[in-house]
Amino acid sequence: MNKPENICERIFALAKDVQTEALIERSTGALTRFADNEISQNVYSDSSNISIRFVDNGRTSRVTLNQSDEAALTRAVKTGLETLKKQKKDVSLLPLAGPGRIEHGKNIFSKDTADLSPSYRAQKIKSLVQACKKAGQTAYGTLENGLSSCTVANSRGVFAEHRESCITYSVTVRDGDGFGWAETPAACAGQIDFEAVNRTARLKASMSKKPSDIKPGRYPVILEPAAAADLLSYLCVFGFGGLFYNEGSSFASGNLGKKLLSGKLSIEDYALHGPASGMPFDFEGQPRRRVVLVDNGVLKGVVHDRKTASAAKTRSTGHALPQPSSFTPFPLNLSVRPGDSSVEEMIKSSERAVLVTQFHYTNLLKPLNVEMTGMTRNGTFLIENGKISKPLKNLRFTQSITEAFRETEAVGRTAELRQVWGKLSCPAFKLKAFNFSSATEF
Amino acid sequence: MFKLAAKAVEIADKKRADFADIRVIEDRRQSLSVKNGEIAGLNDTVTLGFGVRVLFNGSWGFASSNIVSGPSIELCTLKALEIARSGAALKGKKARLAAEPAWQDLWQTPFIKDPFGVSIEKKLDLLFQTDSILRKNRKIKVSEGSMSFIREHQWHLTTEGSRIEQVLLSSGAGVSATAISDGEVQIRSYPSTHGGQTLSGGYELIETLDLSGNAERTREEALALLTAPQCPSGRKDLIIGQNQLALQIHESVGHATELDRVLGYEESFAGSSFATTEKLGKFRYAAPIVNLVADATLPGGLATAGYDDDAVQAQRWHIVKNGVLSGYMTNREFAHAIGSGRSRGSCRADGFSNIPITRICNLSLMPGRTPYEELISSTKDGIIMENNKSWSIDQKRLNFQFGCELGWLVKNGKKTTLVKNPTYQGITPEFWNSCNAIADENSWRLYGVANCGKGQPMQTAMMCHGSSPARFKNVKIGVKSI
Numbered sequence: 001m002n003k004p005e006n007i008c009e010r011i012f013a014l015a016k017d018v019q020t021e022a023l024i025e026r027s028t029g030a031l032t033r034f035a036d037n038e039i040s041q042n043v044y045s046d047s048s049n050i051s052i053r054f055v056d057n058g059r060t061s062r063v064t065l066n067q068s069d070e071a072a073l074t075r076a077v078k079t080g081l082e083t084l085k086k087q088k089k090d091v092s093l094l095p096l097a098g099p100g101r102i103e104h105g106k107n108i109f110s111k112d113t114a115d116l117s118p119s120y121r122a123q124k125i126k127s128l129v130q131a132c133k134k135a136g137q138t139a140y141g142t143l144e145n146g147l148s149s150c151t152v153a154n155s156r157g158v159f160a161e162h163r164e165s166c167i168t169y170s171v172t173v174r175d176g177d178g179f180g181w182a183e184t185p186a187a188c189a190g191q192i193d194f195e196a197v198n199r200t201a202r203l204k205a206s207m208s209k210k211p212s213d214i215k216p217g218r219y220p221v222i223l224e225p226a227a228a229a230d231l232l233s234y235l236c237v238f239g240f241g242g243l244f245y246n247e248g249s250s251f252a253s254g255n256l257g258k259k260l261l262s263g264k265l266s267i268e269d270y271a272l273h274g275p276a277s278g279m280p281f282d283f284e285g286q287p288r289r290r291v292v293l294v295d296n297g298v299l300k301g302v303v304h305d306r307k308t309a310s311a312a313k314t315r316s317t318g319h320a321l322p323q324p325s326s327f328t329p330f331p332l333n334l335s336v337r338p339g340d341s342s343v344e345e346m347i348k349s350s351e352r353a354v355l356v357t358q359f360h361y362t363n364l365l366k367p368l369n370v371e372m373t374g375m376t377r378n379g380t381f382l383i384e385n386g387k388i389s390k391p392l393k394n395l396r397f398t399q400s401i402t403e404a405f406r407e408t409e410a411v412g413r414t415a416e417l418r419q420v421w422g423k424l425s426c427p428a429f430k431l432k433a434f435n436f437s438s439a440t441e442f
Numbered sequence: 443m444f445k446l447a448a449k450a451v452e453i454a455d456k457k458r459a460d461f462a463d464i465r466v467i468e469d470r471r472q473s474l475s476v477k478n479g480e481i482a483g484l485n486d487t488v489t490l491g492f493g494v495r496v497l498f499n500g501s502w503g504f505a506s507s508n509i510v511s512g513p514s515i516e517l518c519t520l521k522a523l524e525i526a527r528s529g530a531a532l533k534g535k536k537a538r539l540a541a542e543p544a545w546q547d548l549w550q551t552p553f554i555k556d557p558f559g560v561s562i563e564k565k566l567d568l569l570f571q572t573d574s575i576l577r578k579n580r581k582i583k584v585s586e587g588s589m590s591f592i593r594e595h596q597w598h599l600t601t602e603g604s605r606i607e608q609v610l611l612s613s614g615a616g617v618s619a620t621a622i623s624d625g626e627v628q629i630r631s632y633p634s635t636h637g638g639q640t641l642s643g644g645y646e647l648i649e650t651l652d653l654s655g656n657a658e659r660t661r662e663e664a665l666a667l668l669t670a671p672q673c674p675s676g677r678k679d680l681i682i683g684q685n686q687l688a689l690q691i692h693e694s695v696g697h698a699t700e701l702d703r704v705l706g707y708e709e710s711f712a713g714s715s716f717a718t719t720e721k722l723g724k725f726r727y728a729a730p731i732v733n734l735v736a737d738a739t740l741p742g743g744l745a746t747a748g749y750d751d752d753a754v755q756a757q758r759w760h761i762v763k764n765g766v767l768s769g770y771m772t773n774r775e776f777a778h779a780i781g782s783g784r785s786r787g788s789c790r791a792d793g794f795s796n797i798p799i800t801r802i803c804n805l806s807l808m809p810g811r812t813p814y815e816e817l818i819s820s821t822k823d824g825i826i827m828e829n830n831k832s833w834s835i836d837q838k839r840l841n842f843q844f845g846c847e848l849g850w851l852v853k854n855g856k857k858t859t860l861v862k863n864p865t866y867q868g869i870t871p872e873f874w875n876s877c878n879a880i881a882d883e884n885s886w887r888l889y890g891v892a893n894c895g896k897g898q899p900m901q902t903a904m905m906c907h908g909s910s911p912a913r914f915k916n917v918k919i920g921v922k923s924i
Binding site for chain 1: 475477480481482483484485486487488489490491493501502503504505506507508521522524525526528529531532533534535561562563566570583584586588620622625626627705706707708709710711713716795796797799831832833834835836837838840841843845863865867869898899918921
């Protein structure tokens, strides 16, 4: 593929005096999947996309292609400009943004990690599989690595580029009828402790064998970081997305400045630095700003693109999706402030509680109080008298997340990076009450 | 295109691969959406690329690229071979493929009106007209309408001699109105949720939906839900409408009978299944009146094609026959695990950049004999639910909970009160065994699922589920402990 800046230049020349924005994305991804103690799938893909948006006098259109030769670009621009002419004028349509000063955060690109070979992945998996076979356990999971790059430019002078590498090691282990899981995503392979991931998943599987029934109902709950991150990511998207806020379907609507969550809960979105950093600009090429969403339980701010910001009479926080968009801008680089407890201390302080490793198939039921449902998975345990007393069969929860996190009893002192809607750095939580609405058979 | 693609097959043969194939895909899609009287999306996409799959010494390798040229195909084929070799060291059971004749064919989706030939103005006019009807009340805070069209042109070449060209076409549209007032948010969609209705075919489908003709009812139902009472919790007979039944079939039968996940190959992500292979032909999955049929030849079906991405010809077969588990969705690699010499042809990939995996085919509940009106009149204490709003099911496809947009209570054979936020829960075999009536063929409808996610890397596939409304006895309604 040609260089992004050359493609942009050519597109703007073809579009002549029509305001034009180019979004050029490239990704390579390699993934080795394993199941039943052997490699089951092994893939590599290299793909690029060029998406061009035109804005002219209250009219807009978008064309997308993955070829960058002159003929393909000419055809795409022609199609986009023709589509533009066929619309009624929208007086509220914003012109393209002008350039803003974009700061760059820490480097999250490692060429070595992006280029890891299939034999590297096979070797890492082999080590787990050998240990599992020896112990009569069965390993499942993935090891994937790759890179993604993004260029946003427009004919008004915006030009922003970002690239990052990624690697995720995810392990599920079965031990009889017990299951365990652990996963670590990172920008660089050196940040992953492969042995620790293997150890955690294997230990959880062995602890989960012969699970017992428990009567569904309300229990105090200890959510390990992955479980807490799943719920809090929904809370942040549906609570702090500027469009939902404007439409009145968010619990934050009309409630900024009010303490609606536990004083132990603080969340911010920050793309430049911190544990969940990423692309420092949005899909309009605007700088992503640091936004405090919750400060000691008080709702402080929501994230906006230029359009939702205009409607809310504020400025964009740099959270636009590719425009126009019918979905809300939402935070992609979240970090939850760690507390002063450990999971072990949470267990020790619990007379009777449920410990959850991970949730499965979570979904939103009601947006206004972020009521959700989902299942526990890969390690659910009963805590009695300060100790894990037995593994439990998996449970379904149906619970308002705002209500659950209003009564936070403890926050973990160590946060883990998770990838849910976006990146989210999240510690463990102990909540006073959590509604498990039904049980399953395993 | 076949001439260019042949390079991959030649290299794989030369390197003594067990099997290899290349799929070159040109994809054209158009999406339009209107929200609150403004354009919310208008995108025309054209992509081209290829994926090479190599089976070497019983181990798979796959590589893809959007640069379609001789050197790029050569590079990708060698990359796929390198990947396959690296995996062979950790491969206990060597993959082998079920036999399939070599096919040379051209197949395309039947259609009446090419959606890409219909003007943008006409499509936008319909969406704006419908949107203005949806918004004719201040309590409707969000009105949305969308259309999407996909034409996928595939060239598939295998080392076994198959040479298949297919052109698959789908069209879809839908609208929704969200009413917000006094701390209540209620949505109503037409003709279905999750983007509306999508089927294989052309623009004629959009015309049959009559979006603007259904906008007023959609709006009024969203408004009525604002003041409707909360759905009561308790056990009731549940009558499920076709668009919700589509998702019920999808989640609790379709995914549960994908043979790769049954065998544990999806354990690390989507999970496995309770419907294990020793149950085939014996397990009472559902009541004897229940027949669920997979069909890749179904007119209008989104999984309808001449061949799957394993180059297996389209078939029709029972998944549940007279209530008994009778079949699985299979690919060529796993078909032998159930003693089958031939795959059912349920192996598909998301575009050129993904490896084909086992997918749900079109899967439909066969109609019963009861007229729909009689289904209601013979129900003493029940509830009708329509249009999915939320969905969740456990990792073995047993415990599920679905929420719907609206419910109607049924008392002594009469549809009485509209209720909001209805949900129901169940355990899959218990639930399907409680089915005690299925409406007749007059109310049989086909609904599309256009965004089924599965696999790692995540792939999206499309399929359809047809049904008539069906009644299930003594189902747990609501979320309170009962």
